[in-house]
Amino acid sequence: MARGNDLLERMRTLDVATTVGAADSALLAEWQRSGVKFAASTPQMEAQYYRAVRELLGCIRPAAGGAPILYEGGVYNGCWLESTGTINAELLARFMPDVAQRTFAAFAAHQRTDGCLPYKVTPEGPVFSQIQLVSPLARSVWTHYRLSGDRDFLGTMYKAMARYDEWLATWRNTRGTGGVEAFCTYDTGHDLSARFWHIPDSPQNNDPTRYNADNPLLPLVAPDLTANVACQRSYLALIAEELGEDGALWRGKAQASVDALFANCFDADDGFFYDLDRNGNFIRVQSDVLLRVLACEIGDDDFFAEALQRYLLNTRKFFARFPFTSIALDDPRYDAAFDYNSWSGPTNFLSLIRAPHAFEAHHRHVELSWVIHPILSALFRAPRFAQTLSPFTGDAGYTEQYSPSLLCLLDYIERLSGIMPRPDQTLWFTGLVPQQIEHRDAQHETAYSRVVDGVTFELANSASASTAWRDGQLLFAVPRGARIVTSRRGDIVSLIGMSVRDVEGVLTLPAGDIPFRIASNEQLDFNNGRFVSVRKPGIVPPST
Template sequence: MNRRDFLAASAAVLATVRDSSAFAASEPLFRTGNARWQSTYDAALRVLAGNIQVMPRFPGPVLIEGSSYAGIWMECGPHEALLYRSFRPDAARNSHLTFFALQKEDGQLPANNKATAASPGWAQIQMVVPIAATAWELARTTGDHELLEKAYIACSRWDDWLMRHRNTRGTGLVEGFCTYDTGMDNSPRWHGMPNACPDGSARNLPRVASLPRLCPDLSATTYGARVALAAMAQALGKASEASMWQQKAATIRQLILDKLYVAEDTAFYDLDAQNNFVKINCDILSRVCSEHVPDQRLFDTLWQRQIHRPQGFWPQFPLPSSAIDEPTFVRPIPRNSWGGASQALTAMRAPRWMDHYGRSADFAHMMDQWCEALQRDSTFRQGIDPLTGTFSPDEAPKYSPAALVMTTYTWRLAGTHDEGDEIWWNIRAGHPAAQDATFRMKTDNGKIAEMHYTGKAATLSLNGKQIATIASEGTRLITTKDGTPKALVGINNRSATTNVSLHISGKATSQRSLQADEHMNLKP
C-alpha cells in the first residue's frame, strides 16, 4: 500500500464510519442457542472488560495480561489489544502507544509496563509477535496516520537498537541473552541460564560461556517487523526506505534458514556461543511459522514431520510448548510452564499462520479442542495439559489470552472476520456455536457484516444487503470488503469432502463439493 492508497483508504474508513453513525457505538454481537457456548463466551468478555486498566507512566487504558500478571508485555500485549480492538479501539491504540512513549533515547523499547514496578522493564527484550506488525495492521485498518508515523519511527529505532546490542557476534541474527528475552519461562530450552540480564539492563550479557545465543524466534520476530516496516514506509511515501526494509527482511530470513534450521531433525534451534545447537524441540517452531519464515514447501515438511505428529505438536490439545516426545518435557505440569503445557498465548497466535499455510480444516480441530477445554473450565487460566485439556490448577484465573482464544475462535469457527483486504465468512451449520446463531460485527472499513443461522443454512449480509445463503457444515466464503464473492474454502475438520449449497444474490443456486483446505475461485 503506497501513501496515496493509504490516505485514500483512511478517508474511506472515516467516511464509512460517519455514514454508519447508527452503528458507531456497536460492539460485535454473538448470540447462540447453545447455552454452554454462550455462557463461556460471555464470561470471556467479562474477563477482558475487567482487564482494561490504566497502568503507571501512561495516561490511557490498555488491555493488561490479567491473572497474576498486572501489566502489559511487549511480546503479547499489543497483539492481544489488536484482537480486542472491535470492543475497545482506544485500548488497542494505547497498548501500542505505551511502548512508543516509554522508548529510551537510545531506541530501546521496554519489555513491559507493570503496575507493581517502579519503572518499565528494561532487563530483557521479550518479544514474540512484532509490535511493528500489529501497529501496522491497526494503523492500516483504522486509517490512523498519527499511529503509523509514530510506529514507523519507534520500530525503526528499535531495529537499530537490536542490531547494535543484540548482534554482538556480527552474524546479522538477533541474540538471546536470557530466558525472559523469549518469554519462555521455565522452559528446558533455557535450563541453567539466567532469567534476566545483569543490573536490570538488556544490554548486559550475563557471564555464561554459552551466551549469547543466535535465536530463531527472536530473529523471526525481527524479520516480521521488517516486513511491516517496509509496508509502513511505502504507506508514508518513503519508497527507498521501503526497499531497504525489504532487503533487510530478506537477509535475516535467509540467515535463519541457513544457520538455525537443522534439516535432519526438521527443527529450528538456538545456536550457542560455542556454535553448538541447543537441541530442545519446542515452541520455537510455531513462532518461526507465525512470521512466515518457511516457504510452503518447507512448511509442508514441518507439518508432516513435526507439527501434525501426535507425538510432536499435535496431541489431543495442540500446540504444546515442547513436543510430546521431547525428552525434557516437564511433568507434572507446573504453573507458567513453557516446558510442555499447551499455552493460551500459542493458541492465540495460531491464526497468524495456520490459514496462511493452507491448514484451515486442521485449525478448526484445534479451535474446537481449545473451546471445549475452556467450556469445561471457564476460569480462563494460562496453560493446559496437551493430553487431557486440564488447566494447571495453581494458575490464577482471568488471563486475557485465554479469554481471547474463546472469543477469537468463536468468530473464526462459525462467524465472520476481517482478513486484510477481505472478509471471511465461516459457515458451519450444525456446529455447537452456530445453533440458531447470529453474528454481527462492524468490519474494519465500518460496514456491518451479519450472519444468521437457520437450520442447515446461514444467510450473509453486509450493511443490510444480502450477499449469499450457504448450506454447509464447513465452508468459508471469501469476499471483498464490499461483499463481492471471490472464493470458497473447505474448512470442515470432520470430513474429507464437504457438500455446499451456494446461493449468491442475483444468481441461481449451485451445488459444490470441496475437499478439506481446497480453495475454489468463484467467477464474477
C-alpha cells in the same frame, strides 16, 4: 434449545450491556460499537462468551499514569511487548480499536533515548530489564492500521520501531552472525523451559545490553528472536511504502535476517530450529520455537506442510489432544505439570493465539480448525480463563482472567463461526460450528453479528447450512463447511473449503443460485458470475 430463526431473533434482541454487566460504561460502549454479538443453541457456550467479554473489559486499566490500555491479566499486572502489546492488542483491535491503539502506542511513548523499547509497561512505569520479543510489533501495528486507517499513528509507530531495530542490531548481534541473540530466559518469555536450562533468567545486572560472559552457553543465536526481526522488517517495508518512503532497504534487511536464521539455527536433517550456543552447538530441545518461527511467516508452503507433518500435527510431538504442547511430547524433558507458569510442557494460550498467523499464511484453514475445536471445547467448560491447559484433559491451569485466553475464545469463535474483518479489506463469514469432541455427541447452532462501516452483518450457522444477512436482507445461503469471503460491502469475492470432505451445493444469492463443489482448503474465486479454482493444496492429516 433454541433453533434456527429463534436463535437469530434472540441474538438481535440481546442486550449486550445487561448480559455483560461491565462496570466501565466507556469500555462497554466501545465494545458495542463493533456490533459484535454471539448467540448459541447451547446456553453454556453463550454464557461463557459473555463472561469472557466481561473479564476482558476488566483487563483494561490505566498504566503509568496514562489512559486505559490492555493488561496481560491474572498475576501479570502490566502490558508485555511479547504479547499484550502485540498479538493480544492485534486481536483486540477487531473489537476495541481505540484501546488497542493506545496499547501499541504506550511502547513508543516510553521508548528510551537510545532506542530501546520497554519489555513491559506497568502502573509504575516502563521496565527495560530484558527484551522479551515473540510476536512482531510491526505486523500487529500494520494489521490494526489496515482496519483503522490512522496514518498519524502509523507514522509515530514506524519511527519508534525503526529506532528499536537499530538498537537490536547494535546490542544483540555480538557474535556478528546477523541473528538476534538471547542473553537470558526472559528475553524470549519461555519461562522454565528446558530450552534454557543452565542459563540465567535475567541479563547480567538486569541490563538488556549485557550477558554473563562466564556462562558456558551464552550468548545464544535465538531462532524465534531472529525470525521476529525478519518478519518485523518485512512489515516495516510495507509501512515505509505506505508513508511514501522506499521499502527496499527494509526488505534487504529482512532477507539478511532470514538468511542468518537458516545459516545459524536450522537443522536440515531434523527440519527444526534450535538455539546456537557460543560453542557453535545446537541446544537440541524441540520446543514452541518452531511454531513461533512459522508464525513469523518463515518458509514457503511446502516448508510449512512438512513442519505440519513432522511436528505440529504429530501426536508424538506437539499435537496433543489439546494442542500445542510447549515441549515435544517425546522429549524426556517434557513436563506434564500445568498448574504453574511453565513453557516446558503444557499448552499455553499465547501459542494458540499466535498459531493462526502460521496456518493462514499457508492457506491451512482446515488444519487450523482441528486446533480450534478442542480448545473451544476446553474453554466452554473452563472454570477460569487460565494461562495454561493440560494437553491431555484440557483442564485449566495457572492463573485466571488472563487476556490471551479470553481473546482466544473470542478470536476462535469469530474464525470458526463468525464474521471477521481482514487487513486485506475483506470479510470472512465462516460456516462451521463448534464440534462436540468430549463425551456424547451434540449438535450446536450459532448466530453472530458485526457492524462494518455502518452496515450490520449477521451469520447463522446450523448443522447443515449457513445464512447471512446485510441490514436484515438476505446476503447469501450456503451449505455448511465453507468460508465465504466478501468485500467490506458484502460482495462475494471467493469461497474457501473448510471441511475434510468436499462440500457441494449452491450458493444462494438474491440474484439467483450458483452451483459449486469445493475441496479442503480449496479457494474458488468469484469471477463473472461463476467460481474458478485458484488454489487446491489438499490437507495434511495428523501423523503419529
